[in-house]
Amino acid sequence: MVKIAITGINGRMGTMITEIVLSQPDMELVAGFDLGGVGRQIGKITVSHVDDMDKVLKEKKPDALIDFTIAQAAVQNVKTAAASGVNLVVGTTGFDAAQKEEMRSAIHNGKVAALISPNYSVGVQVFLKLLKEATRNLEGCDIEIIEAHHNKKKDAPSGTALKAADVIAETLSEKPGYVYGREGVAPRGKEIGIHAVRGGDIVGDHTVLFACEGERIEIKHQAHSRMAFASGAVKAARWIASQKPGLYSMEDMFKE
Numbered sequence: 226m227v228k229i230a231i232t233g234i235n236g237r238m239g240t241m242i243t244e245i246v247l248s249q250p251d252m253e254l255v256a257g258f259d260l261g262g263v264g265r266q267i268g269k270i271t272v273s274h275v276d277d278m279d280k281v282l283k284e285k286k287p288d289a290l291i292d293f294t295i296a297q298a299a300v301q302n303v304k305t306a307a308a309s310g311v312n313l314v315v316g317t318t319g320f321d322a323a324q325k326e327e328m329r330s331a332i333h334n335g336k337v338a339a340l341i342s343p344n345y346s347v348g349v350q351v352f353l354k355l356l357k358e359a360t361r362n363l364e365g366c367d368i369e370i371i372e373a374h375h376n377k378k379k380d381a382p383s384g385t386a387l388k389a390a391d392v393i394a395e396t397l398s399e400k401p402g403y404v405y406g407r408e409g410v411a412p413r414g415k416e417i418g419i420h421a422v423r424g425g426d427i428v429g430d431h432t433v434l435f436a437c438e439g440e441r442i443e444i445k446h447q448a449h450s451r452m453a454f455a456s457g458a459v460k461a462a463r464w465i466a467s468q469k470p471g472l473y474s475m476e477d478m479f480k481e
């Protein structure tokens with residue numbers, strides 16, 4: 226049995242991940258944490274307040290903790306889990322460079338295995354590969370990234386849009402800067418433009434526009450359901466539970 230704990234268990238993603246975990250014959254939900262809904266019964270567990278995480282993790286000893294919260298909370302959750310020797314799957318987005326470094330060092334010091342990805346859908350992994358291929362063949366074209374999400378999303382631009390920009394930047398022979406939105410007198414340079422749209426119940430759209438002389442290409446991924454992310458995160462938890470200590474990416478998981 227793979228024993229799973231979830232932080233942000235009452236959230237949009239936490240709720241869906243819980244459903245999937247409970248339906249897996251080889252998985253057991255052993256703990257769930259959030260700020261509210263404490264004491265709520267889910268399957269065999271009761272939701273704990275995140276402040277009790279250290280104590281509950283030591284008692285329940287999960288094989289992996291899945292975190293979908295907000296950046297500031299996720300950093301703290303990673304530190305607590307890693308210090309208790311619990312492996313991690315982090316789906317939260319919106320980290321700055323210092324927060325990423327804090328998580329890396331906690332994972333290293335705790336000698337745990339962790340997968341951190343802004344997007345757990347299979348389609349997005351293919352989308353990122355297509356971006357590499359397009360970038361290699363379209364050097365010199367202008368590149369704009371447009372993402373759209375629901376009106377409850379807290380961070381902008383999305384973690385996936387930033388990952389797409391990084392993949393493109395690493396592939397280009399000259400590393401470009403990023404421009405977030407455009408306004409005023411702003412002539413275009415070599416930069417990658419990144420634009421965020423927020424509205425309604427859009428699950429998650431990412432479009433990369435390669436605008437060239439006389440033609441253009443758009444590469445687009447659209448999620449129709451959060452199930453695409455949630456099922457990937459549960460698969461990642463099963464995978465990370467048997468990995469050696471270290472920080473992993475979705476590419477590592479799909480290599481196998």
Ligand SMILES: NC(=O)C1=CN([C@@H]2O[C@H](COP(=O)(O)OP(=O)(O)OC[C@H]3O[C@@H](n4cnc5c(N)ncnc54)[C@H](OP(=O)(O)O)[C@@H]3O)[C@@H](O)[C@H]2O)C=CC1
Nearest residue numbers: 233236237238259275293294298316317318343344345454
């Ligand atoms: N990697 C991927 O594939 C995907 C990533 N995401 C990312 O996942 C994150 C969560 O998204 P979503 O589920 O839509 O957001 P929600 O706001 O629906 O859920 C987040 C949950 O975490 C709770 N929370 C806040 N702080 C803490 C804390 N310190 N400890 C435990 N729980 C806490 C929130 O409580 P409260 O509401 O009371 O604040 C809420 O219940 C976002 O960063 C989003 O960008 C989303 C989809 C896919």
Ligand SMILES: O=C(O)C1=N[C@H](C(=O)O)C[C@H](O)C1
Nearest residue numbers: 318343344378383384385429
């Ligand atoms: O907050 C969301 O909903 C999503 N967030 C992730 C991101 O920021 O990239 C992934 C997905 O697009 C949904």
